[in-house]
Amino acid sequence: MLRICMLLQKIMERFNMELAYKAKSAWENLTKKELEEMEKLSESYLDFLNNGKTERECTVRIINEAKAHGFKSLEEVIKSGSAKKGTKVYMNNKEKSVVLMVLGNDITEGMNIIGAHIDSPRLDLKQMPLYEESGLAFLKTHYYGGIKKYQWVTLPLAIHGVVCKTDGSVINVTIGEAADDPVFCVSDILPHLAQEQMKEKASDFIPGENLDLILSSGIPQKKDKQKEQSDEKSSKNKEKYKKAVLKLLKSKYNIEEGDFASAELEIVPAGLSRDCGIDRSLILAYGQDDRACAFTSVQALFDSAAKTRTNCCLCVDKEEIGSVGATGMGSHLLENAVAEIISRMSGGYSDLTLRRCLANSAMLSSDVNAAFDPMNGSLYDKDNSSFLGGGIVFNKYTGSRGKYSASDANPEFIAKVRALMEKNDIPFQMAELGKVDQGGGGTIAYLAAKYGMDVLDAGVSVLSMHAPWELTNKEDICTAYNCYKIFLSLEK
Numbered sequence: 369m370l371r372i373c374m375l376l377q378k379i380m381e382r383f384n385m386e387l388a389y390k391a392k393s394a395w396e397n398l399t400k401k402e403l404e405e406m407e408k409l410s411e412s413y414l415d416f417l418n419n420g421k422t423e424r425e426c427t428v429r430i431i432n433e434a435k436a437h438g439f440k441s442l443e444e445v446i447k448s449g450s451a452k453k454g455t456k457v458y459m460n461n462k463e464k465s466v467v468l469m470v471l472g473n474d475i476t477e478g479m480n481i482i483g484a485h486i487d488s489p490r491l492d493l494k495q496m497p498l499y500e501e502s503g504l505a506f507l508k509t510h511y512y513g514g515i516k517k518y519q520w521v522t523l524p525l526a527i528h529g530v531v532c533k534t535d536g537s538v539i540n541v542t543i544g545e546a547a548d549d550p551v552f553c554v555s556d557i558l559p560h561l562a563q564e565q566m567k568e569k570a571s572d573f574i575p576g577e578n579l580d581l582i583l584s585s586g587i588p589q590k591k592d593k594q595k596e597q598s599d600e601k602s603s604k605n606k607e608k609y610k611k612a613v614l615k616l617l618k619s620k621y622n623i624e625e626g627d628f629a630s631a632e633l634e635i636v637p638a639g640l641s642r643d644c645g646i647d648r649s650l651i652l653a654y655g656q657d658d659r660a661c662a663f664t665s666v667q668a669l670f671d672s673a674a675k676t677r678t679n680c681c682l683c684v685d686k687e688e689i690g691s692v693g694a695t696g697m698g699s700h701l702l703e704n705a706v707a708e709i710i711s712r713m714s715g716g717y718s719d720l721t722l723r724r725c726l727a728n729s730a731m732l733s734s735d736v737n738a739a740f741d742p743m744n745g746s747l748y749d750k751d752n753s754s755f756l757g758g759g760i761v762f763n764k765y766t767g768s769r770g771k772y773s774a775s776d777a778n779p780e781f782i783a784k785v786r787a788l789m790e791k792n793d794i795p796f797q798m799a800e801l802g803k804v805d806q807g808g809g810g811t812i813a814y815l816a817a818k819y820g821m822d823v824l825d826a827g828v829s830v831l832s833m834h835a836p837w838e839l840t841n842k843e844d845i846c847t848a849y850n851c852y853k854i855f856l857s858l859e860k
Contacts (some may be wrong), residue, residue: 393757393758393795396795398843402846405846406842406843406845406846407842409667409845409846409849410651410842410845410846412663412667413651413660413663413664413845414640414641414642414651414653416429416659416663417641417653417654417655417656417659417663418640418641420486420655420659421488421526421528421634421636421654421655422528422529422634422636423464423465423486423487423685423695424463424464424529424530424632425528426486426659426662426683427460427463427464427465427466427486427683428463430458430466430468430662430666430683431458431460431466433666433670434456434458434466434468434670437456437670438456439456439457439458439468440455440456440457440458441457441458441459441460442457442458442459442460442467442705442708442709444457445457445708445709445712446708446711446712448712449712450712451471451709451712451713452471452713452714453471453472453473453674454470454471454674455469455470455471456468456469456470456471457469457471457709459701459704459705459708461694461695461699461701462694462695464486464487464685464695465486465682465683465684465685465695465696465701466681466682466683467680467681467682467683467701467702467705468666468669468680468681468682468683469678469679469680469681469705469706469709470669470672470673470674470678470679470680471674471678471709472674472675472676472677472678472679473675473676473677474676475678475706475709475710475713475721475725476721476724476725476728477676477677477678477725477728477860478677478678478724478725478726478727478728478729478730478821478860479677479678479679479680479706479725479729479730480677480678480679480680480729480730480731480855480856480857480858481680481681481682481702481729481730481731481732481816481821482665482668482669482680482681482682482731482732482734482852482855482856483665483681483682483684483697483731483732483733483734483812483816484658484659484661484662484665484681484682484683484684484734484735485658485662485683485684485685485686485687485688485691485697485735485812486658486659486662486683486684486685487512487513487685487686487687487688487689488513488636488654488655488657488658488659488688489511489512489513489514489515489657489688489834490511490512490513490515490634490635490636491509491510491511491512491520491525491579491581491634491635491636492509492510492511492512492632492633492634492635493507493508493509493510493527493529493581493628493631493633493634493635494508494509494510495628495629496508496625496628496629497509497628498583498610498613498614498625498628499610500607500608500609500610503585503586503609504582504583504584504585504586504609505582505583505584505585505586505609505610505612505613506580506581506582506583507552507580507581507583508577508580509579509580509581509635510576511576511579512634512688512689513688513689513834514688514834515834516570516834516835517571517574517575517576517579518570518573518574519835519836520554520574520579520836521553521554521555521556521574521579522553522554522555522556523553523554523637523638523836524544524551524552524553524637524638524639525544525551525552525553525554525581525635525636525637525638526542526543526544526545526549526551526552526635526636526637526638526639527541527542527543527544527552527633527634527635528541528542528633528634528636529541529631529632529633529634530631530632530633531621531623531627531628531630531631531633532627532630532631532632533622533627533630534630539621539622539623541621541633544638545638545639551638552581552582552583552635552638553581553582554578554579554580554581554582555582556574581635583613584609584612584613585609586608586609586612636654636655637654637836637837641653641654644839648842649757649841649842649843650756650839650840650841650842651839651840651841651842651845652837652838652839653837653838653840654836654837654838655838656736656828656830656838656839656840657735657736657830657833657834657838658687658734658735658736658827660736660827660828660830660840660845660848661734661735661736661827661828661848662683662734663845664734664828664845664848664849664852665681665683665734665852666681666683667849668681668849668852668853668855668856669681669852669856671853672853672856672857674856675857675859676859676860677858677859677860679856680702680729682697682701682702682812684696684697684701684812686698687735687811687812691812691815697812697815697816698815702726702816703722703726703819706722706725706726707722710722710725723819726819726820726821727819727820727821728821728860729819729821729822730781730821730822730823730858731813731816731821731822731823731824732785732823732824732825732826732851732852732855733775733811733812733813733816733823733824733825733826733827734826734827734848734852735811735812735813735825735827736761736827736828736829736830736833737754737761737763737799737801737825737827737828737829737830738753738754738801738802738809738829738830738833739753739754739755739756739829739830739831739833739839740753740754740755741831747802747803747806748802748803749800749802749803749804752798752799752800753799753800753802754797754799754829755797755829756829756831756839756840756841756844757841757843757844758795758797758829758844759794759795759796759797759843759844759847760789760794760795760796760797760826760827760828760844760847760848760851761796761797761798761799761826761827761828761829762782762785762796762797762798762799762824762825762826763798763799763800763801763811763824763825763826763827764776764777764782764798764824764825765777765800765825766801766808766809766810766811766813766825767808767809767810768807768808768809768810769804769805769807769808773810773814774810774813774814775813775814775816775817775823775825777813777822777823777824777825778822780822781822781823781824782824784858785824785826785855788854788855788858789851789854792850792854794847794850794851794854795847796847796851797829799829811825813825826848826851826852826855827848828840828844828845828848829841829844
C-alpha cells in the first residue's frame with residue numbers, strides 16, 4: 369500500500385511539473401544554421417547602431433533601405449492617385465520619424481502594426497551654447513530623457529546633428545566618430561577634493577548645469593605684438609578662446625554663433641558598438657533603447673508580405689520625453705498616413721473607414737524591457753522579470769505603481785499572441801519593469817490603444833538601460849526579429 373501511495377505521489381509530482389510554466393533560454397537547441405543567421409543579423413544590427421546614433425540618422429538609413437526594398441514615398445503614391453494590394457509606401461515625418469506600410473486586400477480589416485521609437489537619452493546643446501571660462505571654451509547642454517547625470521562625465525563624447533541656416537541650407541555635423549576625429553568630454557572633480565560631493569545624493573552631486581561640454585583649451589594664434597598691446601589697452605582681448613572656436617567653426621563648417629539658434633546638435637557616446645563577453649554572446653552599445661526594437665521591426669517588415677491585412681511599422685521620435693511634438697506618437701502621424709492611403713483606394717476616403725481600420729488593427733508596441741540585474745536583485749520581482757537570453761519580452765502592462773499610464777493589454781489578445789509564438793517555437797517571457805513601488809516606465813502603447821486597437825508591449829531585454837552603454841543578448845535580438853515577422857502574418 370505504501371509503495372502504491374509513493375508511486376501515485378511521483379505521478380502527481382510529474383503531472384504538476386508538466387502543468388507548471390517553465391522559462392526557457394532562447395539559446396537552447398539552436399542549430400548551426402540558426403547560429404549563423406543570428407551572427408549575420410547581429411552584424412547588421414551593429415552597423416545600424418554605429419550609423420544611427422540620432423533619430424535623424426536612423427530615419428535616413430531606414431528610408432534608404434526601404435527604397436532598396438521597393439518602397440515609394442507617400443508623396444509618390446498620392447501623385448499616382450492609386451493605392452492597391454502590394455503597394456509599399458513610406459512616410460518621412462520631418463526627417464525624424466517614419467511610417468512604413470505594405471498594403472493588404474482590405475484596409476478596413478485593419479493592420480498588423482509594430483511600433484518602436486528611435487530617440488534615446490542623451491545631451492542636447494542649448495540654443496546659445498558657446499562660452500569661455502578660465503582658459504576653456506564650453507558648450508552648454510540640456511539633458512534629454514531619463515539619465516543618471518553622473519554617468520555622462522569623463523566619457524569620450526561625439527557631436528551629431530544638423531545646423532539649419534537662414535539661406536535654407538542644412539549642414540550635417542558628425543564630430544568624434546572617425547579614428548582621426550577629436551572627441552569631447554564633461555569634467556568631474558578628482559576624489560581628493562570630492563568630500564562634499566560624495567555626501568550628496570546621486571541625483572544631485574552632478575547638477576544639470578555642470579554637464580557642459582569641454583570644446584577647447586585655446587587654439588594657438590599667430591602673435592601680433594602691436595595688436596596684442598592694443599587689445600590689452602582697450603580690453604578687446606576678452607573671450608579670445610571663444611573667438612578662436614568661432615573662427616574655426618566658420619572656416620571648417622561655415623557655422624556662425626547665431627546659427628546655433630536653428631541647430632539640432634546631440635551629444636552621444638563616441639565609439640563603435642561592440643561584441644561583449646568572452647563568448648561574444650552580448651552587444652554593448654549606445655541607444656539600444658529602443659533601436660534594438662526599431663531595427664528588428666523594420667527588418668521584419670522588409671522580410672514579410674501582406675496578405676488580407678495591411679502590415680505597418682512605426683519608428684517614432686520623442687518617446688523618451690513623453691511622445692510629444694510633431695514627430696512623437698502623440699501626434700497624428702499614423703492616422704494621417706492611413707488617411708492618405710485610404711483616399712487613394714478604390715472606395716475613396718471616409719472618416720468611418722479610417723476609424724474602422726484603426727479599431728480593427730493589432731499592434732505590438734516594440735520597446736525594450738529592463739533585464740533582471742543580479743547585482744541589484746532586490747529591486748525586481750524575480751518571478752515577473754525578464755532575463756537576458758530569455759527571448760522576446762511581453763509586458764501586459766507598463767506604467768508606474770498603480771498601473772498609471774498603462775494600456776493594460778486584453779488577455780484575449782495576449783492568448784492569441786502566445787498561441788502564435790508557441791506554434792512557431794519562438795521563446796518568450798512575460799515581465800514587468802521592477803517591483804511595484806520602485807517606479808516603472810511607459811511606452812507608446814497607450815497612445816495606440818486610444819484608437820481601440822489591441823496593443824501589447826513586446827521587446828528586447830536590456831541591462832543597464834538608459835546608461836551611455838547598454839547591454840543586450842544577441843539571441844534576444846534574433847528572437848525579436850522572428851517574433852515581429854510572425855506577428856505580421858496574423859489574420860483577424
